[in-house]
Amino acid sequence: MLFQLIKKDKHCAARLGLITTSRGEIPTPIFMPVATHGAMKPLTPAQIEETGARIILSNTYHLHLQPGEGLVKKAGGLHKFMSWDKPILTDSGGFQVFSLPNKRITEDGVFFKHEVTGEEIYLDPASATRIQQDLGADIIMAFDECIPYPCDKAYAEQSTKKTIRWLKECRNAMTDNGQALFGIVQGSVYEDLRAMCAREMRKLDLPGYAIGGVSVGEGLELLKKVVGWTAPHLPENKPRYLMGVGLPEDILESVERGVDMFDCVIPTRYARSATLFTRRGKIRLTNKNYKRDFFPIDPSCDCYTCRHFTRAYLHHLFVANEVLSAILSALHNIHFYLTMMAEIREAIANDRFMEYKGRFLGEYLGNER
Ligand code: GUN
Ligand code: ZN
Numbered sequence: 566m567l568f569q570l571i572k573k574d575k576h577c578a579a580r581l582g583l584i585t586t587s588r589g590e591i592p593t594p595i596f597m598p599v600a601t602h603g604a605m606k607p608l609t610p611a612q613i614e615e616t617g618a619r620i621i622l623s624n625t626y627h628l629h630l631q632p633g634e635g636l637v638k639k640a641g642g643l644h645k646f647m648s649w650d651k652p653i654l655t656d657s658g659g660f661q662v663f664s665l666p667n668k669r670i671t672e673d674g675v676f677f678k679h680e681v682t683g684e685e686i687y688l689d690p691a692s693a694t695r696i697q698q699d700l701g702a703d704i705i706m707a708f709d710e711c712i713p714y715p716c717d718k719a720y721a722e723q724s725t726k727k728t729i730r731w732l733k734e735c736r737n738a739m740t741d742n743g744q745a746l747f748g749i750v751q752g753s754v755y756e757d758l759r760a761m762c763a764r765e766m767r768k769l770d771l772p773g774y775a776i777g778g779v780s781v782g783e784g785l786e787l788l789k790k791v792v793g794w795t796a797p798h799l800p801e802n803k804p805r806y807l808m809g810v811g812l813p814e815d816i817l818e819s820v821e822r823g824v825d826m827f828d829c830v831i832p833t834r835y836a837r838s839a840t841l842f843t844r845r846g847k848i849r850l851t852n853k854n855y856k857r858d859f860f861p862i863d864p865s866c867d868c869y870t871c872r873h874f875t876r877a878y879l880h881h882l883f884v885a886n887e888v889l890s891a892i893l894s895a896l897h898n899i900h901f902y903l904t905m906m907a908e909i910r911e912a913i914a915n916d917r918f919m920e921y922k923g924r925f926l927g928e929y930l931g932n933e934r
Contacts, residue, residue, distance in 0.1 A: 566584060566745035568583070573913075574919075581913040586704075587703075596828070597828040598828075603637075606833055612892070616899040623702070625656060625706075626656075628696075628700060630679060634700050659711055659777070660809070674687055689708065690732075690735045693735070698739070703745065704745050708731050710724045710727060711751070712752075748775065749777040749808065750766060756790075759798075760794060760795070760798050773805070774803055774804075776792060785815060788811075789822065797823075806825065808828065809829060810827055817926065832901070842898055843866075848862070855877060862876060862897050874893060
């Protein structure tokens with residue numbers, strides 16, 4: 566994996582870049598839709614491709630429990646198993662395991678119970694790395710502790726130091742398969758811990774770095790601060806990935822501060838609960854106002870859903886509980902995110918990111934209801 570920093574916007578820290586992998590190029594800033602179990606509810610890989618997605622995210626935790634990385638490896642790797650030939654990034658399980666109720670965290674790893682069988686399972690930096698290597702991910706995330714919010718500084722400090730030590734263990738566990746390991750900066754909402762963690766991790770000269778431990782209930786103002794405290798300490802010539810973020814406004818604020826990659830379940834999860842993104846804010850299609858609304862979801866959108874269907878039809882599909890409601894909504898929502906990212910890249914290319922952000926948010930939040 567290779568990252569080229571093409572240019573920076575003259576008026577903020579926003580960056581235009583290009584990631585090159587053996588499975589294709591990824592222009593940045595980019596949004597990665599989430600296929601947790603190796604499937605993106607409720608789309609086929611052909612439909613995912615039609616949204617314009619260049620890279621997707623899957624989860625170590627879920628695939629380890631079911632069907633197991635051994636089976637995926639036997640099937641020829643995750644790309645072949647799920648029939649997706651573009652890049653895949655896998656998260657390490659650090660986030661999922663730490664949000665479980667019954668877990669035991671030690672200095673070396675985490676014990677937890679299998680959701681279905683109750684069997685005790687153990688994950689640590691070496692095993693999380695090996696699982697992701699067996700899955701065949703193009704980008705592998707380090708095994709980290711995602712610190713909950715709020716968190717006192719003493720805990721945050723010892724946890725962040727552990728995450729730094731675990732990163733070294735992940736790197737030592739990597740065998741050379743052409744896969745790229747990204748470190749994850751923690752440090753909670755403490756400026757000195759974020760800076761310390763970023764500085765320690767950059768010494769390892771990894772192919773990329775993530776900012777973790779955000780979107781845990783801290784809110785947009787603290788998110789902006791955390792990104793602002795972390796990004797300047799990361800190397801310029803490596804991609805920066807903000808994990809689990811977010812809403813369009815969160816992405817815009819973070820691009821302004823120098824983030825290149827994002828992932829979030831919001832576009833697909835919201836699609837299933839009838840919430841669709843438009844230039845003028847989110848709309849809730851089950852609302853009875855849409856029963857006789859014969860306009861597309863967003864008249865300015867050129868996705869498959871908007872070219873062929875009306876709000877009234879989608880309203881009907883949701884009321885009738887038809888599977889097609891989720892498919893058409895997910896196609897639109899992912900297309901909405903990816904179109905925004907393409908516009909962001911064009912704006913940075915022209916040193917107009919701040920103008921673009923202002924215009925987008927004016928229209929989007931001005932009408933939020
Ligand atoms: N997804 C969202 N936040 C995090 C994080 O802090 N760590 C990991 N591994 N995954 C995440
Ligand atoms: Zn659309």
